[in-house]
Amino acid sequence: MADSILDRFKEADEVEASVDTGKKVKIGIIGTGWIAEAHVKNYLRCPDVEIVAAADLVPGKAEKFCKDNGIDGIRLYPDHKSMIDAEELDAVSVCTYNRTHAECSIYALEHGVNVLLEKPMCVTLDEAVEIIKAEKKSGKILSIGFQPRFDENMKMLKAVVESGELGQIYYIQTGGGRRRGIPTPYGTSFIEDKTAGLGALADIGCYSLDMVLNAIGYPKPLTVSGYTSAFFGKDPGYYPTHPEYAKVFGVDDFAAAFIRLEGGIVLDFRISWAMNMDTAGDTLILGTKAGLRIPSTECWNGSIGIVENLA
Helix, strand or coil: HHHHHHHHHCCCCCCCCCCCCCCCCEEEEEECCHHHHHHHHHHHHCCCCHHHHHHHCCHHHHHHHHHHHHCCEEEEEHHHHHHHHCCCEEEEECCCCCCHHHHHHHHHHHHEEEEEEECCCCCHHHHHHHHHHHHHHHHHCCEEHHHHHHHHHHHHHHHHHHHHCCCCCCEEEEEEECCCCCCCCCCCCCCCCCCCCCHHHHHHHHHHHHHHHCCCCCEEEEEEEEEECCCCCCCCHHHHCCHHHHCCCCCEEEEEEEEEEECCEEEEEEEEEEEECCCCCEEEEEECEEEEEEECCCCCCCCCCCCECCC
């Protein structure tokens, strides 16, 4: 039965779409740190896209970013407001610290600019509400950076769920993590509260949640019981060369939740930046007719392995 179900979703129509390069989509980059490199790399692959401006609060950072990434002749600004005010942009990529996602996105939407907002969407529920209000009022497009949705395995997962082959879904287990993976190679921006606001939950946990919630159509959550901890992040021994990082660690390195969703679905979630285990477990989607297992990866980064049928 395993092959009979999954084989139905392996066929794909390969249609080469034509691209109109007569009018370029003008893009501005807000925040020129590490993640912005991924945005720029993919924009440069699009013949109908032109990066025209970039903004960063740190003096000289945008200039170096453009030089390192081979972007010539674009205009640079000291902040997102001056860039949006001066340019006629079609869209912006918001690649700033988590704490500033909301203000940058709202300002862009209020000025008639479409937004690709790097995940996590923001830090608080109130911020999320205000971002959505701005999107609805503007009539523009807001997209959160869950690009793994376009991965073939992720699309297969959603197709299988939507087909009804699993029957009524009643239980989901998801999450993942890293045995040793607190992201400090880029300094402390991922672990300080003033910049990140959230830790493992927002960095990699949001990918895990989106993977399953997108597959089942994002039913409304009814109740949530959550837990976070920071045993590893606050331990100076975790950072042999930078024990001082433990003093500024202000986010979670582990998070778990038990969520009840509309439709009688229970979601058991856990995510970790550091743990005394290689994995917190595979993702399971259990239905009344069949089940799916999505194997955990060595270093969770939003991608998934081959979907396995458990029926």
